Amino acid sequence: MHAFRSHTCADLNKSNVGETVRLSGWVHRIRDHGGILFVDLRDHYGITQVLCDPDSPVFSEMEKVRSEWCIRIDGNVKARDEDLVNDKIPTGEIEVFVRDLEVLGDADELPLMVFGDQEYPEETRLKYRFLDLRREQMQQNMTLRSDVVASMRKRMWDKNFREYQTPIITASSPEGARDFLVPSRLHPGKFYALPQAPQQFKQLMMVAGFDKYFQIAPCFRDEDPRADRSPTDFYQLDMEMSFVEQQDVFDTIAPVLAGVFEEFGGDRKVDAPQDWPQIPYAEAALKYGSDKPDLRNPIEMQVVSEHFAGSGFAIFAKLLEQEGTEVRAIPAPTGGSRKFCDRMNKFAQQEGLPGMGYIFWRKQSADTIAQEQGISVKEVNAKIKAGEIVLGEEAAGPLAKNIGPERTEAIRQQLGLGVGDAAFFLGGKPKAFEPVAGRARNVIGEELGLTDKNRFAFAWIVDFPIYEADEETGKIDFEHNPFSMPQGGLDALNGDPLAVKGYQYDLACNGYELVSGAIRNHKPEIMLKAFELAGYDENEVKSRFGALYKAFQYGAPPHGGCAAGVDRIVMLLADQQNIREVMLFPMNQRAEDLMMNAPSEPAAEQLMELNLRVIPQE
Template sequence: MHAYRSHTCAELNKSNVGDNVRLSGWVHRVRDHGGLLFIDLRDHFGITQVMADPDSPVFAEIEKVRSEWCIRIDGNVMARDESLINPKIPTGEVEVFIRDIEVLGHADELPLMVFGDQEYPEETRLKYRYLDLRREKLQNNMKLRSDVVASMRKRMWDKGFREFQTPIITSSSPEGARDFLIPSRLHPGKFYALPQAPQQFKQLIMVSGYDKYFQIAPCFRDEDPRADRSPTDFYQLDMEMSFVTQQDVFDTIQPVIQGVFEEFGEGRKVDTEWEQISYKDAALWYGTDKPDLRNPIKMQIVSEHFRGSGFAIFAKLLEQEGTEIRAIPAPGGGSRKFCDRMNAFAQKEGLPGMGYIFWRDQGNGMEAAGPLAKNIGPERTEAIRQQLGLEVGDAAFFLAGKPKAFEAVAGRARDEIGRELKLIDEDRFAFAWIVDFPIYERDEETGKVDFEHNPFSMPQGGMEALEGDPLEVLGYQYDLSCNGYELVSGAIRNHKPEIMFKAFEIAGYGRDEVEKRFGGMVNAFKYGAPPHGGCAAGIDRIVMLLANEANIREVIMFPMNQRAEDLMMGAPNEPMNEQLRELHLRVIPQE
């Protein structure tokens, strides 16, 4: 017999009754039934109930066993009584009578229990992650993650892509976040960087004549943590293609992402028609470039109904250039109690509040109620109701000012209203491509034009577009949104050096600076670069959605905490003086 097991803890069934077997695993739970000892023995695959009575030759040793001890047992498979069958597990019809036991690993007193659904502080869970990972939910999440990655790989190979690995240590390159720098021992005073993404390398692969590339790529960014973002590293499905248009990229990646969600979505509806929404419309309708389309609410501009009205705050505001009034329809939100609650939500978000109107039935007809309705009169409120398509029992909320100042809050208010009114279809994955991103923005304080989004995107219209108003220039850049999260980001690349130099010149970067920062790529483009484009899909976020988790750390095997610390391994830590001397570095103490 094998040294540790003849079967896993998920394999035994009625056909094994009478067999002598060997199992190894962890003590999930011990139950003492007055002289009968039952142990739920757990391994990666499942649970088998093993038991002993005083007739067992190792009963005294079994009495010493505690939770999470790692043990090996030998015994006989027996059928359970009909009344004791557990249909919830594959091994529920049998149990094993223990005839021999070996303790493979003792366990100290546990800082957290693996059995049960007790909640523990995240700091405890991360410090003892190896125990946390034994729990059923995380075992399932990590298996799901592994299966998703395997499925992505197969789907990409089936589409004619090959997987190539790009360097992990490279030069520093601004990609929109801070680099992790690595000091060079051989070149004192100089530093490498961990790649924020394989962006430049995958473009160079296209220049090198490889038509289709993909990689399950680790990316490193020194970022502030969020629930949907790791503060140090993450993985993405990275891909690039030559001789393609924007639509070609969409048509290639949609079956991969859609297929993964259909395969692992556990029956939840997966949208197959992926709408394409301009960045401008997404900001107007949803207040964000990663909208949750399960929420049917669309915001609208209603400025004309308030211009010159009796509501002086809005009327005077509209006299200023660049201001507007937007309405958030709230079907079913037509009560003062609900309106007051949403007003309080806006105040928590840092706004003075949200104006509102709600429509109620007064017996002899519909009536518009609320402070705004009184100020602007019945004709204007009726025009607003008709524009928004609202009825009795509905409401509308209003925000005013320069859109950039209130769009984000408006988007969060839209989400909150949708949740409160139960308008969101929780069992659906709703996708949309966000397209036509502006390349430039102007700093209102300095007046300087700089890049708003990816500087390497090909401008729509090429060089000709760059001769006009930079704020009107759109890029062939796109994001894929799903249920309020950005899952994919990509672009058709700017592969022509003269257009790239012009694009950076508009943002105040001279030719010398561009060649210094991106010399490797710019030089390569001088030798017959093909048109190319691609995208990257965030694996951690995809698994987070599939696992129905709200926090990305629940689907990462060894995540950092909110302060970018590894509590289990003690990172970051202080280097030894010998290491610093070898690298010609000195640490300046914080004041």
């Protein structure tokens, strides 16, 4: 028999009754039933119940065993009584009577329990990650991650892509985040960088004639952490193709991702790739307040400025006199109660706004009609009973009173709302209020039960602007990927930079950006002009992007690609809200590894070797 096990803790069933077996694993739970010890023995694959009573030669040793000790047992497989069968686990029909026991590793008092669903502070979980990872949910998450990556690889190979590895130590490159720099020992005073993405290398591979490339690529960015973003490193399914247009990239990657979500998404619906809408960036910002909209939520915002211009609501009326301002409405079907409207108003205040205007529609009351017609409530009720008056809807809320019934009715008609519905309003310069409006849309969809939780809703976001202007200085800079081909080529760059759109695209799913990519700028003259508009002169371009600039002068093919975030995809499939739940050894919110004690101070000898000196901060 093998030194440690003949079977895993998920293998045994009724067909093994009568066999002598050897199992190794961790003590998941111990129960003492009147002198009979029942132990749930756990390994990576499952749980087997083993039992030990005073007839066992190792009973006294088994009494000393505690939770999370690592043990090996030898024993006989027995069938459980029918009324004791546990149909929730594969081994639920049997149990193993222990004949021999070896403690492979005992355990100190545990800082967190593996058995059960207790919640522990994230700091504790990350410091003792090796214990946290023993928990069933974490084992499932990491197994899912491994399976998803394997599926991605297979699907890419099936599409005639080959996997290539690009360098991990390279030169600094502006990819939209801060680099992690690595000092060079052999070249004092100079630094390498960990790659933010394999962007330049994969483009150079296309110039080198490889045609199709993919990689499960590690990427390194010194970023502020968020629930859906690691502050240090992450993995992406990176791909590039030659002789393609934007739609070719969509047609290649969409079936791969759809297949992964169908394979691992359980019973949640996945829309067919051909049904994934392509939404221009400007339209996404207007309708959803986000370039990564959650389309499970049917709410679409609309511009309603005309109804407030010159109205009795002075705040919006005066606001609209300023250039570049507008008022947008967020429809809230079924949200027509003062209680809900007050709750959303409080949400706006928590977001740093004074509040959020609202109107809600309700059935007309006899009191309102009596006031309008100058008759008594009793007469109104009589007319209602006689069918002479039919109750319609009426608008309520401070805004409705200020702008009057005609404008309020026009808003209702535009938004397609009725009795029991509401609308919320935000105004100003769109870039300033869009993020809050987008979050409000999400909250409204969630609170009113409008968001379909049983679905993965994908959308391509296209036509991204290449440039943006600093509001204070007016300086033009890249808003998105600087390596994108401008729509219209060189001619487009001779006009207004802020009007230039790129062949750049993202794939959004359920409110998260899963994919980002572009058709690349592969012409040196367009590259120089594009960077010139953002303040980079020719010498700086040649210095910072010398390899690409040179390569583009030697027969560069049209090419494009994208990268899909592996961690974020697994997070969605695992139905988790925090990306750290699907990463083996993540950093905490302060970009610290509490388990390995990183970052740490280097030894003096290490600094001397690298010709570095740390200047103490006051």
